Amino acid sequence: MRPALAATDDLDARIPVWVALSELYLDTDVRFFHDSVARVLAASPYPLDELQRILLDEVHPALHANLLQVAGEWAGFDDAWLVEHVQAVRRRPLWLRRLTRLSSGMVREHWRALEPMIRKARNASCA
Numbered sequence: 001m002r003p004a005l006a007a008t009d010d011l012d013a014r015i016p017v018w019v020a021l022s023e024l025y026l027d028t029d030v031r032f033f034h035d036s037v038a039r040v041l042a043a044s045p046y047p048l049d050e051l052q053r054i055l056l057d058e059v060h061p062a063l064h065a066n067l068l069q070v071a072g073e074w075a076g077f078d079d080a081w082l083v084e085h086v087q088a089v090r091r092r093p094l095w096l097r098r099l100t101r102l103s104s105g106m107v108r109e110h111w112r113a114l115e116p117m118i119r120k121a122r123n124a125s126c127a
Contacts, residue, residue, distance in 0.1 A: 025063040042121035061097040062089040092110045
């Protein structure tokens with residue numbers, strides 16, 4: 001098990017994860033981003049279950065609306081906006097954030113594809 005991170009270290013480690021996961025919410029074929037997303041997530045200090053929790057309880061509540069728009073963001077989210085938005089979402093009660101899981105089907109499919117890629121990348125870095 002990985003050691004717990006200090007609050008500032010946690011934010012420093014979380015921001016690249018948020019940015020990588022935000023690519024799953026673009027209005028384009030995000031399967032092309034799976035390799036780069038998996039590399040960033042594999043390099044993070046978080047175990048797989050925590051990465052999935054970050055996706056569903058932090059990034060998804062912040063960005064799920066983009067998946068519901070007819071012409072959503074396709075070029076990428078501004079990093080500063082993204083960090084501010086995810087931090088605001090994290091201050092909401094967990095039950096309220098979890099209401100957005102009703103619209104998480106597509107993102108869960110991406111997670112099922114990413115999880116083995118992350119494992120593989122982590123195993124390769126340990127070899």
